[in-house]
Amino acid sequence: MSITEQIADLERLVVVDRTIRELGEQIGKERQQIDGVRAELGELETRLAADSQSTAEMDKTRLDLVQELRLIDKQLQRSRERLQRARNEREANAAERELDELRKLQRDRDEEVKKITELGEQARASMEQSERRQAELRSELEGSSEGVARSVAELETRLEAARQERKLVAARLPVRLLRxxxxxxxxxxxxxxxxxxxxxxxxxxxxxxxxxxxxxxxxxxxxxxxxxxxxxxxxxxxxxxxxxxxxxxxxxxxx
Ligand SMILES: [Zn+2]
Incomplete structure (x- = not known):
């Protein structure tokens, strides 16, 4: 008995199996592309939430500092008056010391306000950048997920056809040969x-x-x-x- 037909079926099986393998890989790649965009979007959302929380905290700290500076201003005013009213050297020295301390405190707080304002601006700039990237990725996802869904569906149809063909060919072969x-x-x-x-x-x-x-x-x-x-x-x-x-x-x- 000739094995010619079995040879043709075995060779066909090799081709069909290669097609099944390749289609599976292509479907994986298509999905991976979308998954990458989704992962980046998730990271951006986490970063934005953290940035927004820290800018809120910085704004609060800055307000507190500004209020403290106003108080220092008032205290400075009082110390200057005390200096003017000083009746002896001891009182004048005490007022001078107070003024020095208050001026130092004022410089320190001024410096802190400047620093926190700068940090706040940086955080806001980074948030704007994140938001721009987010919008970009969202529209990319919208556009490509449709395209990817279409091509995955098309690849899956071809995969299903290849699997059906494999079943037909496999059914014709002797069980031991197929195994x-x-x-x-x-x-x-x-x-x-x-x-x-x-x-x-x-x-x-x-x-x-x-x-x-x-x-x-x-x-x-x-x-x-x-x-x-x-x-x-x-x-x-x-x-x-x-x-x-x-x-x-x-x-x-x-x-
Ligand atoms: Zn060999």
């Missing part, structure tokens, strides 16, 4: 190979290009059973070389 194929395909993407005649009665596995034992090659010539390549363990069969100027291999050499 052998499936077992091999976990480590070899194309577990089926042809073998061709190199020289008189010498065959070569086209999967790993090793020379096959002559007795094995001789058995294969009749195309009644599959063999296993002693080197790469692929399922192998004999495919006669195409005559010169022929129509090429019957169903596309796997590359």
């Amino acid at each position: 052998r194929y499936d077992r091999l395909s976990t480590r070899l993407p194309a577990p089926v190979a042809a073998c061709q005649q190199a020289e008189a009665l010498q065959g070569t596995c086209l999967g790993c290009h090793i020379q096959l034992p002559p007795a094995m090659f001789h058995r294969m010539l009749s195309r009644t059973q599959f063999e296993e390549c002693p080197n790469c363990h692929r399922i192998i069969y004999y495919r006669p070389a195409e005559p010169e100027g022929g129509a090429g291999p019957p169903d596309g050499e796997s590359s």
Whole structure:
């Protein structure tokens, strides 16, 4: 009994399995792209919330400082009056000391207000930047999620068709042969190979290009059973070389 039909089915299986693998990878890539945008949006939201909380705190601190400065101003006014009213050197010295302390306090608070104002401006600028990026990403997501959803749906339709075809082809193959194929395909993407005649009665596995034992090659010539390549363990069969100027291999050499 000839194995010609099984050969065609096995070769078809290799092609269909490659398609299934590639479609799965493409779907993953499409989804990853959207996931990346979503992740960045999430980070931006967290950063914006933190920035908004810290600017609120800075605003509050700044108001407190401004109020304290007003009080210091009043105290300075009083100290100056005390200095003017001083009746002796002791009172004048005390007022001077008070004035010095208050002026130092005023400088310190002024410095703090300046610093916190600067920090607040920086935080606000960074928030504006985050908001611009957020708007950018949102519109990108809106535009691309539609596109991605469409192309994922289209890829999934093709994947489903490939899976259906695989079922049909697999159902036609003898169970033991299919099991052998499936077992091999976990480590070899194309577990089926042809073998061709190199020289008189010498065959070569086209999967790993090793020379096959002559007795094995001789058995294969009749195309009644599959063999296993002693080197790469692929399922192998004999495919006669195409005559010169022929129509090429019957169903596309796997590359
Ligand atoms: Zn081989």
